[in-house]
Amino acid sequence: MKRYSAWSLFQEGLGGQKGWRPAWRAAAPKARYDAIIIGGGGHGLATAYYLARNHGLTNVAVLERGWIGGGNSGRNTTIIRSNYYYPQSIALFELALTLYEKLSIDLNFNVMFSQRGLIIAGNSRHDMETIARLIGAMRLLGVDVEEITVDEIKRAVPALDCSPRARFPVFGGYRQKRAGTARHDAVVWGYARAADALGVDIIENCAVTGFEKSASGRVQAVETSRGRIACDKAAIVVAGHSSVLAEAAGFRLPVTSYALQAFVTEPVKPVLDVVCWTLATGVYVSQSDKGGLVFGGGLDLYPSYAQRGNLPIGASVVGTLAEQFPGFGRIRLLRQWAGIVDVVHDSSPIIDETPVPGLYMNCGWGTGGFKAIPAGGWLLAHQIATGKPHDIGAPFSLNRFRTGALIDEAAGAGIAH
Amino acid sequence: MLLINCPWCGPRGEHEFSCGGESHIARPALASTDAEWSDYLYFRKNPKGEHLERWRHDFGCRQWFNVARDTRTHAIRAVYRMDEQKPEPER
Numbered sequence: 230m231k232r233y234s235a236w237s238l239f240q241e242g243l244g245g246q247k248g249w250r251p252a253w254r255a256a257a258p259k260a261r262y263d264a265i266i267i268g269g270g271g272h273g274l275a276t277a278y279y280l281a282r283n284h285g286l287t288n289v290a291v292l293e294r295g296w297i298g299g300g301n302s303g304r305n306t307t308i309i310r311s312n313y314y315y316p317q318s319i320a321l322f323e324l325a326l327t328l329y330e331k332l333s334i335d336l337n338f339n340v341m342f343s344q345r346g347l348i349i350a351g352n353s354r355h356d357m358e359t360i361a362r363l364i365g366a367m368r369l370l371g372v373d374v375e376e377i378t379v380d381e382i383k384r385a386v387p388a389l390d391c392s393p394r395a396r397f398p399v400f401g402g403y404r405q406k407r408a409g410t411a412r413h414d415a416v417v418w419g420y421a422r423a424a425d426a427l428g429v430d431i432i433e434n435c436a437v438t439g440f441e442k443s444a445s446g447r448v449q450a451v452e453t454s455r456g457r458i459a460c461d462k463a464a465i466v467v468a469g470h471s472s473v474l475a476e477a478a479g480f481r482l483p484v485t486s487y488a489l490q491a492f493v494t495e496p497v498k499p500v501l502d503v504v505c506w507t508l509a510t511g512v513y514v515s516q517s518d519k520g521g522l523v524f525g526g527g528l529d530l531y532p533s534y535a536q537r538g539n540l541p542i543g544a545s546v547v548g549t550l551a552e553q554f555p556g557f558g559r560i561r562l563l564r565q566w567a568g569i570v571d572v573v574h575d576s577s578p579i580i581d582e583t584p585v586p587g588l589y590m591n592c593g594w595g596t597g598g599f600k601a602i603p604a605g606g607w608l609l610a611h612q613i614a615t616g617k618p619h620d621i622g623a624p625f626s627l628n629r630f631r632t633g634a635l636i637d638e639a640a641g642a643g644i645a646h
Numbered sequence: 647m648l649l650i651n652c653p654w655c656g657p658r659g660e661h662e663f664s665c666g667g668e669s670h671i672a673r674p675a676l677a678s679t680d681a682e683w684s685d686y687l688y689f690r691k692n693p694k695g696e697h698l699e700r701w702r703h704d705f706g707c708r709q710w711f712n713v714a715r716d717t718r719t720h721a722i723r724a725v726y727r728m729d730e731q732k733p734e735p736e737r
Contacts, residue, residue, distance in 0.1 A: 470694070472690075472692035472693070472694075473693075476693075481685070481689045481690070482689065482690075483689050484690065484692055485667065485690055486692055486717070530665055531665035531715075532692060532717050534694045534717045534718050535717070535718055539647065539720075541647065541660060573688075574687075574688055630684050630689070631681060
């Protein structure tokens with residue numbers, strides 16, 4: 230891998246930019262791998278990278294049905310934060326945030342992580358009670374959140390309607406300063422390039438259609454659109470399509486797939502330099518480096534594998550944004566799209582070995598997988614390499630749906646969906 | 647926008663309805679194991695293709711009914727009442 234640096238930029242500038250090479254090889258599948266990661270999104274690529282870097286396992290392939298970064302990794306709203314409620318979740322999302330803070334240097338790829346801060350506004354007295362409870366729990370566990378007043382919110386987010394007659398009046402809120410956004414494509418490209426440099430094969434346009442098991446029931450190969458590939462271990466890291474591959478492997482999951490919409494407006498001059506989210510509506514918005522307002526709101530609440538959003542929810546999210554930020558109502562919408570997210574009952578992920586020995590999985594992130602990419606990869610790689618769950622990953626077992634030890638962030642952190 | 651043909655009120659837009667998830671899940675007997683109970687509570691088919699699911703006409707008759715809908719295209723093949731048999735699978 231040719232390292233990116235100020236010097237390489239200078240050198241290429243003198244040489245007419247002719248020395249740049251593709252960031253990763255277009256690998257053809259080998260007959261056998263030690264580990265096969267199914268899914269070339271952020272979590273899958275991070276798993277492969279940490280398998281190689283942390284555990285020295287380099288005979289690894291990442292199989293991607295489409296192209297790298299074409300699924301949810303390219304469809305999210307790029308927000309990174311760790312303001313959850315339960316200790317298990319805070320450990321998980323703090324690991325992710327801490328890894329994100331050093332990711333550009335680690336990967337030698339600028340992921341443009343901007344810790345611009347997250348502001349969450351409460352819209353009623355009851356929201357303020359929820360906020361007091363949440364930030365109390367988070368501060369006890371070391372998350373950098375602080376309560377802020379309406380005046381502070383007005384100064385930080387002048388575009389937000391904080392007037393007493395607002396449809397969604399602002400009573401106060403809280404802030405996480407270390408939260409922010411990163412360039413989502415850069416995160417997947419950075420992991421792909423760094424994994425490739427360590428010897429991982431990244432194989433695009435390779436859909437997995439089935440699994441071959443040994444007499445003892447252990448996974449020994451995957452069937453793909455590019456033929457059979459033998460493996461010691463495999464991992465399913467495919468977000469919204471987890472149930473489809475689980476069925477192919479012969480088990481079921483506590484997962485329902487929904488479409489989550491996101492939107493971006495035409496670029497405008499800087500108007501919002503934090504991530505802003507309101508509790509009453511669940512609508513979140515930030516401004517991209519190009520100037521577009523990137524925002525989203527709620528799920529389309531019926532199962533879907535169609536990567537497009539429905540009109541009623543789209544209209545509701547756009548209308549709510551325009552109501553809360555009156556100045557945004559005149560900005561034109563540039564694009565709208567949807568990703569298929571894997572929602573579980575407690576809104577916490579599943580990082581575990583599946584009922585099929587040798588087959589692992591990482592799913593259930595629902596509407597919030599992007600922020601967790603480094604942690605999802607780190608923890609699953611640990612479990613694949615050592616055969617045992619990492620301490621931080623252990624509570625997120627599939628077995629919690631049998632034992633009842635749910636980590637109910639749907640209720641805890643007030644995840645609206 | 648889905649146009650859902652409520653068995654009681656006729657065709658209405660999807661914003662009048664809410665989806666209640668997978669249909670035809672039988673509650674296990676009291677003597678069931680933890681695994682059976684967990685399957686019943688949490689584990690779902692979640693198919694990519696036809697899904698038999700419950701809907702409720704919230705802003706109409708408020709009745710529950712069943713819909714056979716393709717999760718890839720959202721096309722609705724059949725609407726049937728709670729006391730009716732599920733439709734034969736397509737081909």
